[in-house]
Amino acid sequence: MELELRHLKTVRAIAEAGSLTRAATALGLAQPALSAQLKRIERALGGELFERGRHGVRATALGELVLERSRIVLPAVTELQQEAARFARSPRSAACFRLGGTHGPLLGALVDRLADVAPDARVTTCTSWSERELAGLLAEGRLDFALAGTCGSAAPPGAEGLVWREVAVDPVFVMVPDGHPLAHRGEVDLTELAGEEWACVPGDGCFGDCFTASCARAGFTPRRMYETDTSSLVHLVEVGRAVGLCRATFPTMPGIVTRPLTGTPLSWRHLLGWHAGTQPRDTAATVLAQARMAHAGVAARSDSYTEWLAAHRDTDAAPAGLPGGL
Incomplete structure (x- = not known):
């Protein structure tokens, strides 16, 4: 499986929510479906991204690395989309x-x-x-x-x-x-x-x-x-x-x-x-x-x-x- 932007958004949502249950609610998914998706993401990246505990989840060292990169990648992609939309909508002449x-x-x-x-x-x-x-x-x-x-x-x-x-x-x-x-x-x-x-x-x-x-x-x-x-x-x-x-x-x-x-x-x-x-x-x-x-x-x-x-x-x-x- 190749890593996609939606996977980074999922990882970020889990980190921000602090638990799979809360993240699943925020994303509109069932918890088992989110857990299965997280496992696929972890296999693609080669290791666990979160440690599970009684009080929720906490990012591992690998998880912190992925989150740090997502803080750069996701805003950059959003800015690219906005800039492309402005360019596409702008007139091509002064008329x-x-x-x-x-x-x-x-x-x-x-x-x-x-x-x-x-x-x-x-x-x-x-x-x-x-x-x-x-x-x-x-x-x-x-x-x-x-x-x-x-x-x-x-x-x-x-x-x-x-x-x-x-x-x-x-x-x-x-x-x-x-x-x-x-x-x-x-x-x-x-x-x-x-x-x-x-x-x-x-x-x-x-x-x-x-x-x-x-x-x-x-x-x-x-x-x-x-x-x-x-x-x-x-x-x-x-x-x-x-x-x-x-x-x-x-x-x-x-x-x-x-x-x-x-x-x-x-x-x-x-x-x-x-x-x-x-x-x-x-x-x-x-x-x-x-x-x-x-x-x-x-x-x-x-x-x-x-x-x-x-x-x-x-x-x-x-x-x-x-x-x-x-």
Whole structure:
């Protein structure tokens, strides 16, 4: 019998479980079947791998050798499989862009920009409220680029081999119906909203905690937070059920207004991510440049954001700007 990867996984499972009974349960096998398999493996390797005792099993010197090698071999094979999957799924030319993004207008604006600069390219999109899911799709080679974001200076979603670059930093605005008592204000102080209920779109970052902390500094605890999709958020705001939290680039809509918060207690950092092993540097640079121009275009279509930028252009409260380079 030749040794196979599944045999190494079996040996590792037995060592981790500490007994054949527990290992058989973990592997979904009957104990006699696992014992017979172990004997075949031991014959192939030329000696016993485990000493059996009243309290379970313990690796022999030969067993320790096999386990030590398996700790190198198994992760290496897994990495090879993942790399091969990314390569197989990656486009063979620059004429294909598989884009991912969270909620908001930036993904659509980037698609529009790429259609202008590469009219023959095939562009597909995928949306998710989870930045971690998008990072996973990049790591698996199922997306080429992803637009995600983080609250303030929080770290981007992590996965080995991913590159994240800043597109822009926006203040977080509040969304209220146009009949709200504060709708006419140029800026709204968070303390003035202490009695409101709130709504925002979901995410798996720290935004909710940062919002709660900002409210605590303002001297109150939010009454209630509805986490929902964008359409439901807008509805809750329209009917006066909640005040919405949104990025400053949120498009102008009939019946609602967006207003900045005094002192900019919350900000959102837009990021573009890709896998360093599958995207050529010049392609990544092109998509990043287009993402930054897409953001500038979206921001220009928001009256409230345009006014805020004009008022804060030379102050510390202004967004961090658009860094150059990769």
